[in-house]
Structure formats: structure tokens, C-alpha cells
Amino acid sequence: MExxxxxxxxxxxxxxxxxxxxxxxxxxxxIDDEKGKMNTxxxxxxxxxxxxxxxxxxxxxxxxxVGIIPGVLLFALVCGMMILATYQLVELNKEINEVHxxxxxxxxxxxxxxxxxxxxxxxxxYWLYYICSLITLYxxxxxxxxxxxxxxxxxxxxxxxxxxxxxxxxxxxxxxxILCELKDPKMLVWISSLGLFSxxxxxxxxxxxxxxxxxxxxxxxxxxxxxxxxxxxNFGVIVYCMGFILFLLTQYKYLRRDCKRTVVRSTGxxxxxxxxxxxxxxxxxxxxxxxxxxxxxxxxxxSLPDCPWVAVPVNxxxxxxxxxxxxxxxxxxxxxxxxxxxxxxxGKYFISNPTYIVFRIVEIILISLVAWFVPQFSDILSxxxxxxxxxxxxxxxxxxxxxxxxxxxxxxxxSLDWFALIFSTILMVVCTVVSVxxxxxxxxxx
Numbered sequence: 001m002e003x004x005x006x007x008x009x010x011x012x013x014x015x016x017x018x019x020x021x022x023x024x025x026x027x028x029x030x031i032d033d034e035k036g037k038m039n040t041x042x043x044x045x046x047x048x049x050x051x052x053x054x055x056x057x058x059x060x061x062x063x064x065x066v067g068i069i070p071g072v073l074l075f076a077l078v079c080g081m082m083i084l085a086t087y088q089l090v091e092l093n094k095e096i097n098e099v100h101x102x103x104x105x106x107x108x109x110x111x112x113x114x115x116x117x118x119x120x121x122x123x124x125x126y127w128l129y130y131i132c133s134l135i136t137l138y139x140x141x142x143x144x145x146x147x148x149x150x151x152x153x154x155x156x157x158x159x160x161x162x163x164x165x166x167x168x169x170x171x172x173x174x175x176x177x178i179l180c181e182l183k184d185p186k187m188l189v190w191i192s193s194l195g196l197f198s199x200x201x202x203x204x205x206x207x208x209x210x211x212x213x214x215x216x217x218x219x220x221x222x223x224x225x226x227x228x229x230x231x232x233x234n235f236g237v238i239v240y241c242m243g244f245i246l247f248l249l250t251q252y253k254y255l256r257r258d259c260k261r262t263v264v265r266s267t268g269x270x271x272x273x274x275x276x277x278x279x280x281x282x283x284x285x286x287x288x289x290x291x292x293x294x295x296x297x298x299x300x301x302x303s304l305p306d307c308p309w310v311a312v313p314v315n316x317x318x319x320x321x322x323x324x325x326x327x328x329x330x331x332x333x334x335x336x337x338x339x340x341x342x343x344x345x346x347g348k349y350f351i352s353n354p355t356y357i358v359f360r361i362v363e364i365i366l367i368s369l370v371a372w373f374v375p376q377f378s379d380i381l382s383x384x385x386x387x388x389x390x391x392x393x394x395x396x397x398x399x400x401x402x403x404x405x406x407x408x409x410x411x412x413x414x415s416l417d418w419f420a421l422i423f424s425t426i427l428m429v430v431c432t433v434v435s436v437x438x439x440x441x442x443x444x445x446x
Contacts, residue, residue, distance in 0.1 A: 038251070040259045042189045044270045046251055046328060047244055049192035051274050052199045053325040054140070054147045055241025057299045057318075059282035060289065062237040064296040065230040068286075069223045072279050074238050079275040081394055081420055083268045085245050088397035088417070090264055092116050093249065095404055110344070111335035112249040113392075120400040129396055130336065133246055135388040137333045138367065140243075144322050144329075145371035147299070148172050151315040151322075154301075172323070173368040179327040180334070180360050183346040185254050188327055195324030202317040203281050206300065209310050210288030217291050232434045235427065236390075241278065242271065245393040250331050334360060387432040394424035 038046070063071045093112060096104055096119050104119035107126070114133070118126040152168035153161060182188060225231040252263060259266075289303040290296050297303045301318065304311055338344060338356050345353045351360075398420040401409075409417070 037256045038186050038189070038254050038259075039256055040262065040266050042186060043251055043255050043259065043263070044266055045189055045192045045196065046185055047248075047267060047270050048274055049188075049195045049324050050244045050247055050251075050328040051242060051271065052196060053241075053322055054144050055237065055243070056199065056203075056278065056281075057147070057301060058237045059241055059278055060285035060300045060303075061296050061298045062234040063282040063286040064290060065226050065234045067222065067224040067226075067231075068283055070225055070231060071238070071282065074235060075242070075275045075279050078238055078242050079271055081424070082242060082245065082271050083264070084416060084420055085394055085397040086248060086267045087264050088401040089113070089116070089245070089249060090252070092120065092397070092400055092404060093252070096120065108339055109336060110339035111332055112253060113246065113332070114336050114339075116249075116400060117396060120404050125396075125399075129392065132388040132391045133336070134333065136243075136392055137246060137329055139388070140240075140329050141326055142367055142371050144326050145169075145172060145176075145368055148319050148322050149371065150299075151301070151319045154311060154315055156312065169368055169371070172319075173364060175323060176326050176330075176368075177361055177364050179323070180330050180364060181350045181357060182327065183349060183351050185251055185328070185331065187349065188324070191324040192328070195321045198317040198324075199321040202314045202321065203285075205310065205314050205317075206304075207281070207284055207288065209304075210285065210292075213305070214288050214292050216284075216287045218287055222287065222290075229434060232431045233438055235431050236435060239393065240389055242275065243389050243393055244271070245397070246389075247328055247332050250335060251328075330360075330364075333363075387428060390424055390428040390432075394420050395428070398424070 066074065093116060096116055097112070107115055107118045109115050109118075114126065114129060117129040121129075149165055149168050149172060152172070153165040155164070157164060179188070179191070248267070252260070255263065285300055285303075286296055289300065292303055293305050294303045301311070301314065304314075334356070338359065341353075341355050344351055344356050351357060398417045402414065402417045402421070405413070
């Protein structure tokens, strides 16, 4: 007798083959598109490594000049503004490139940030962004090349310092070329991880050495700025050392789709962690080395006494740290410039387009040559951080967010956009004027 229970037929129904379920749930083209892309952890590792670079060496000096309390507050403010800028750019990318791409005019470029600026602000905004981003990115990597050469030149090998620096510069140039020829950011995760371990080890050595040699020395005056001018001059260092916005969307492109939903949260956690670590390390080193023979220098490694057994391992670890960030900061440059030459072809490990390969080789050789003529490190960081990095990190995201979402956003969101725009503009103008004056004084010997 046939059962009259309808549920029994459902229970006896044979399940679909696993292959069919897989095809329905996850289309094949989606799987292919996701191959080789980064997960959230890999994305965060690259992000934190991009932050952990040459700017970290100036943090103790910044705390020494601006004071502990203002320094911590500045880190909190900059961190919050970075998270806001991340949110603004991610929302802009969704609106312009994913939800309503047909509503905006197109431009041939491989750089997502530059594309957003063009579509939101037109050609005038695009060229302003183009110039400012190149100043920031090339300035950052020239500074990185200078510092790495300084590290290797300080190694106690041979007596001819000029020859030592020349050899160091050649080695660094070759290594940077190799890293910049890798096909995508996922290939850099391993060196980013190594760089993070290296910078942690380097700062640990500096802290232990400082405790043993000098001990912590604290007075109430350490809580506050040495002067208003000192505060303004060194705000840019904190902006610079927390910078990542210019390569955020470059990394975002290589992030898996399922990880993009939480990118603002994961970015916020990553940069908050870096801000906490930077603050603790910066305060400790500022208090430890202020009574040392060289005081707290703009580059904290110059505060070390003549002690090769400490300087050698620290210098090696810092070279590993800095060189890991070099290709991360070069990638947005390459996207903007190379985007006019058509798509980039890629092999198993490296890019394979001859034009791209030659351009990157020539570009890095020129950076290496220019690096011989860069003035004092801390002043360059401050000028770059106060001017061009401020524009591309805070002003453009807020400006575009106000323009594109002027009808959709709540009053609260508009207020945040206006705060970021006005606050960063005022600070950029005031701090840049002070920093340029200081740089000129140092160059002229005043």
C-alpha cells in the first residue's frame, strides 16, 4: 500500500550528487577568480608590514619632542582617521566600481584609488592626486633606500666607507628589483612576515640594551611638548609612520571576495595594534635613550653608542624590515604609470611583460641614484608626512565621500567627512610650513 504521508517521499528522496551541489553553490568562474588571492590574515600581514618601516625609527624622537600624552592622543586620532579613510574608500569603490559603474566615465589605469579620484572629481582632481601620490610614494622609497644603505654602511666590514656604501647600494638595488618584479602582493606575504618578526626583534634588542645601559629616566616634563613648534614639526612623523592608504586598494584587489566584507574591521584591528605597539615602543625608547651619549635622535639607531655587537644585528634586522615594505609602496606607482601600457602579463612567479620589466628596473635604479642626495632623514619624513601624504591619506577620501554620497549620507557621516577634511587641511598647511622651514635651516646650517 502506497504511503499517504507527503513527508515520507521527501525523506526517501535521493540527495543530489556532490558535484552538482558544488556547481550550484559555487560557480566555477568564481573559484577560478579566487585562485591565488589573499585571505584576511595575509592581507593584514602585508598591511602591517607596509606600516612597519622607516617611519618607526623616528617615533622615539617624535615622542621626545611632542610629549607622551599628546603623542598617545595623536596616535589615537591618526588611527581613528585612518579607519575612517579606509571606510570611505571601500564604500566609494563599492558605489563607483561595483554598484553603479555605468554612471561614471572611465579611465585607463591599473590603480583603483586613481580611478576613484578620476570618476569622483574629474581630471583636475585626478592629476592633483597623481602628483601628490608620486611625491609620497617615491619619497617614501627614496627614504627607504637611504636608510637601508645607512644600515649596511655602518657594518664593521672594510675600512673604505664610500666603497662599502657603494657595494651596499648595488646589493639593495638588485634585491629591490627582484622583489618589485614579483607578480602580485600575495608573493610578498612571506617577506612581510619576516619583516614583522625582524622589526619586533630589533626593537626588543634596543629596549633590552637601553634598560641595561641607561635605565628609564622620567620627569613630568616628558609628558608635554618641548615647544609648540616641536609639536607641529613632528606631527607629520606620526602620520607618515601609520600610512598605508595609498596601497590599501592595491591590496584590496587581491583579497578574496568572502574576506572583503570585513575589510574595514580587519584593517581597524591591524592598525590599532600597530598604534599600540608603536606608542609603547616609542615611549620606552624615548625615556631610555634621552640620557645616552647621543640623546634621542631622529633615527633611533643613531642614539646607540659605539657598540658593534648591538648595532650589527639590529642593522641587519632593520634592512630586512625596510626592504619588505619597498615593493608594497612601489606597487601603486607601477599601477598608475604602467596602466597606460595595457594589461600586465604574469608568469608563475614574476611579471612577464617586457615593457613593465624594463620600466621597473630603470625606475629602481633611478631611485637608488637619487637616494645618494637626500638630506636629513627625520626632516624628509616630516615634510612628506605633513604635505603629500596628508592629502592622499585624509583629504581625498573625505572629499570624494562628500561629493559622491552628498544625498545619501546622514548628518553624522557628513560631519565626520567635514571634520576629516577641515582638520587635515589645517594641519597640512601649518605643519608643512614649519617642517619646510626646519629642513631649509638644516640644509643651510642655521
